[in-house]
Amino acid sequence: MDSQAIATLPEHEQQAHEHPDYVRHHFASADQQRETANFGMWLFLLTEIMFFSGLFAAYLIYRNWYYPAFVAGSHYMIIWAGTLNTAVLICSSFTMAMGVYSAEMRNRKALIRWLSLTLLLGFVFLGIKAYEWHAEWVEHHVPGLNFSIEDFTHVNPAYPADKPLSPDMAEKTQTYFSLYFAMTGMHALHMCIGCGILIFLIFQAWGGRYTNGHMNTVENFGLYWHFVDIVWIFLYPLLYLISRHQ
């Protein structure tokens, strides 16, 4: 549909047409309804971009202020886990895209299969994330709960070239870990909400709700899922990779 499809159509065009039953009465056509739903979803995603941007901006500024602390903090990240999680999320974005395609093709079995696979990959991501958080808990890297600067006033055995931080700079690693938990935690919350909605979608898809031509819900959920993937695509290099050599 085009940009003017959002506007209400003139009276004389609103005569009774044959409409599929999923088209709400205030829409002129299924296409218009789809375009409108899509547009609304994007507006929501833009507010989500602004929301995460606040965290990214805070990360950027504090990294410049407490640079040695951020480098030392990120040297305790588990690189393989972050990389694996990136791959898992990219796979889940692919399966989600294939789910949208299956809905478009009105293939109920394929839709259920792809959505279930996406849900499974979402759980794998959360599992790996939980493993990392547990490791950080064990190492006393959780600010406010059990934080200790011990690791940062001594040389990190994995990075023997690092100099130990002074006690006041070592305290600032709490800023790194606070932002780390805020960002990955907010991202994981979005993943949990996504998995919850996915379970609902799979039940609905089972009943054939999205393979009768009405696929706005699956399509818009796909947009949400891909957005959460993009957030992680930026979190991964910022938290795990960019400080490896400093």
Place this chain on the structure above:
Amino acid sequence: MSEPTHHVHKVVPPKVYLAVFASLLFFTALTLGVSYLELGVFNAVAALAIACIKGTLVVLFFMHIRYSSKLTKLTISAGFFTFIVLITMTMTDYISRAWGMW
């Protein structure tokens, strides 16, 4: 009222999804590999550039923006533009307030 331009809804073929999927995995491997090289400030630049490429691929193909209406394209561009304005204003403030005092 001028005639609206007609936007045909396009079904993106799985071949495109597969190609994007493969490129995303490739760029993930690339960004991991680059992080093992010693590049100074360019480590961060390269990592963020690769992340931007990956994000753009997801938006254009997985999120169908490449195939969507001008209204949607314009709205998203406006959103990103606002985002850049806000980040730039925040950064100019922090950079210029106390040169090297942190």
